[in-house]
Amino acid sequence: MFLVTALEMRHNVGMATTVPNASRTARDRARVELTDEIKAVARRHLADHGSAALSLRAVAREVGMVSSAVYRYFPSRDELLTALIIDAYDAVGERAEAADSASRDRAVDARWLKVCEAVRAWALANPHEYALIYGSPVPGYAAPQATIGPASRVPWVLLRLLTDGVASDEIVAGETPAMSRTIRSDFAQLRRTAAPAVPDAVLSRGLAAWSQVLGNINLEMFGHLHNVIHDYDAFFTLQMRRACEFLVRGA
Amino acid sequence: MFLVTALEMRHNVGMATTVPNASRTARDRARVELTDEIKAVARRHLADHGSAALSLRAVAREVGMVSSAVYRYFPSRDELLTALIIDAYDAVGERAEAADSASRDRAVDARWLKVCEAVRAWALANPHEYALIYGSPVPGYAAPQATIGPASRVPWVLLRLLTDGVASDEIVAGETPAMSRTIRSDFAQLRRTAAPAVPDAVLSRGLAAWSQVLGNINLEMFGHLHNVIHDYDAFFTLQMRRACEFLVRGA
DNA sequence: TGTACATCAGTGAACGCGCGTTCACTGATGTAC
DNA sequence: TGTACATCAGTGAACGCGCGTTCACTGATGTAC
Numbered sequence: 001m002f003l004v005t006a007l008e009m010r011h012n013v014g015m016a017t018t019v020p021n022a023s024r025t026a027r028d029r030a031r032v033e034l035t036d037e038i039k040a041v042a043r044r045h046l047a048d049h050g051s052a053a054l055s056l057r058a059v060a061r062e063v064g065m066v067s068s069a070v071y072r073y074f075p076s077r078d079e080l081l082t083a084l085i086i087d088a089y090d091a092v093g094e095r096a097e098a099a100d101s102a103s104r105d106r107a108v109d110a111r112w113l114k115v116c117e118a119v120r121a122w123a124l125a126n127p128h129e130y131a132l133i134y135g136s137p138v139p140g141y142a143a144p145q146a147t148i149g150p151a152s153r154v155p156w157v158l159l160r161l162l163t164d165g166v167a168s169d170e171i172v173a174g175e176t177p178a179m180s181r182t183i184r185s186d187f188a189q190l191r192r193t194a195a196p197a198v199p200d201a202v203l204s205r206g207l208a209a210w211s212q213v214l215g216n217i218n219l220e221m222f223g224h225l226h227n228v229i230h231d232y233d234a235f236f237t238l239q240m241r242r243a244c245e246f247l248v249r250g251a
Numbered sequence: 252m253f254l255v256t257a258l259e260m261r262h263n264v265g266m267a268t269t270v271p272n273a274s275r276t277a278r279d280r281a282r283v284e285l286t287d288e289i290k291a292v293a294r295r296h297l298a299d300h301g302s303a304a305l306s307l308r309a310v311a312r313e314v315g316m317v318s319s320a321v322y323r324y325f326p327s328r329d330e331l332l333t334a335l336i337i338d339a340y341d342a343v344g345e346r347a348e349a350a351d352s353a354s355r356d357r358a359v360d361a362r363w364l365k366v367c368e369a370v371r372a373w374a375l376a377n378p379h380e381y382a383l384i385y386g387s388p389v390p391g392y393a394a395p396q397a398t399i400g401p402a403s404r405v406p407w408v409l410l411r412l413l414t415d416g417v418a419s420d421e422i423v424a425g426e427t428p429a430m431s432r433t434i435r436s437d438f439a440q441l442r443r444t445a446a447p448a449v450p451d452a453v454l455s456r457g458l459a460a461w462s463q464v465l466g467n468i469n470l471e472m473f474g475h476l477h478n479v480i481h482d483y484d485a486f487f488t489l490q491m492r493r494a495c496e497f498l499v500r501g502a
Numbered sequence: 503t504g505t506a507c508a509t510c511a512g513t514g515a516a517c518g519c520g521c522g523t524t525c526a527c528t529g530a531t532g533t534a535c
Numbered sequence: 536t537g538t539a540c541a542t543c544a545g546t547g548a549a550c551g552c553g554c555g556t557t558c559a560c561t562g563a564t565g566t567a568c
Contacts, residue, residue, distance in 0.1 A: 055554065056555065065513095135473075136387050136473065211466030215469070242428055307521080
């Protein structure tokens with residue numbers, strides 16, 4: 001969970017997606033369209049062969065270009081990967097934000113559940129993009145600064161839910177477990193950055209709930225529940241419901 | 252979490268590791284040693300370049316063989332990968348079992364915590380082997396039957412702890428959440444296979460605790476807590492302690 | 503509005519590389535009599 | 536114990552493949568006057 005401040009967020013969000021009508025010349029429009037097409041084809045290749053096997057040449061071939069032409073759009077294979085990673089974070093972030101605002105008038109625990117289910121639904125629909133951002137990192141690839149903003153969108157939604165829930169007394173502080181000074185200071189910084197007035201105990205339970213979301217999705221998608229659980233939908237909802245309840249009740 | 256019955260377990264466990272003195276001829280001993288050396292080198296290459304980039308030729312070069320010679324030991328690159336996966340499952344399984352038996356005389360929640368910490372310690376010490384088995388799957392690679400036994404070792408330890416805890420009343424059933432018929436039948440089968448007399452509520456909480464172990468390790472190892480949490484050791488222990496308490500107390 | 507120049511997308515050949523796998527072979531090690 | 540034969544590890548050349556990236560180029564699109 002990367003985190004940036006709200007200001008940085010506003011600056012970063014949406015920068016990765018295209019800006020359809022801002023540029024007017026035919027050349028500019030063609031450039032935007034082809035950039036998108038390259039990314040779309042690359043995304044499909046990701047789904048077929050995984051991120052490590054993503055090949056500029058194969059993508060170029062399918063787009064109908066000669067391989068060197070792709071370099072007019074992305075300076076290297078890694079930059080293309082970065083673009084895909086940013087798009088993936090933005091896509092799941094958007095789903096989470098949409099799920100949150102669609103349930104704006106409901107209780108905080110119900111909204112939390114909706115957001116978690118939106119994340120899972122996106123993951124199931126885009127397994128390789130999910131693996132790209134939440135699975136094992138691509139070997140030899142270091143995520144650049146530009147990914148931090150998009151990567152923060154989901155955590156941001158969750159932290160705002162915690163903040164709202166604490167403010168409205170829908171989330172109770174509960175017992176504060178013993179914790180070291182370093183952890184308390186980490187939580188204090190998190191509070192300052194993104195979750196005003198949310199007590200340590202709630203932040204801790206919030207992170208636990210979030211780790212359970214990703215843990216469950218990983219177990220499910222990477223086959224570790226094979227032959228154990230058969231109705232994944234129901235199982236996920238069951239687990240998330242309980243995690244939610246624990247989050248808001250603190251016990 | 253794959254699962255096999257206890258009988259299959261006994262049959263599978265240890266089959267992947269070497270059998271030092273069972274074979275006597277110089278040729279056989281050399282074969283065992285070289286097989287191990289190839290795997291050791293391959294493991295190191297895994298750590299350097301990731302599983303997708305694991306190259307038979309590179310491994311052969313470092314072992315000091317010509318590339319085709321490796322085919323005397325592994326019929327293909329995928330079989331070598333399978334061997335590494337089995338070894339990884341066996342390694343983490345062994346650590347979990349050792350942690351469990353080392354704390355045999357303690358309370359069930361303490362033992363659970365020890366097992367979780369052993370899994371994390373192994374993951375931190377062998378990040379790429381961890382990614383190999385609990386990260387995103389290797390594209391184009393389908394795990395064969397032979398991995399199921401070793402993959403079951405850790406879940407097996409945890410399920411036995413649940414069974415013990417329920418038997419000794421250290422784990423209380425707690426409230427049983429509403430769940431669908433399919434889920435109840437999945438739990439019933441799990442109970443039959445591996446966790447006699449453990450009620451649905453406890454199985455459900457147990458799976459939640461396990462998903463939290465993997466969720467936390469993923470968040471930590473794959474960089475999603477970067478700049479948020481600084482003392483990962485303390486954070487993991489804090490989260491696991493709370494997960495444990497919830498597991499045994501059921502609320 | 504028309505022209506001269508600048509910008510830029512896309513081409514095609516080339517560089518140098520590493521990969522998995524097959525195959526016929528040599529020579530050392532093991533086995534049966 | 537010695538010999539004839541079978542087994543098997545390792546060699547080296549070859550097959551056919553795909554990769555990322557560079558480079559000088561052509562021709563179309565855009566811009567300034």
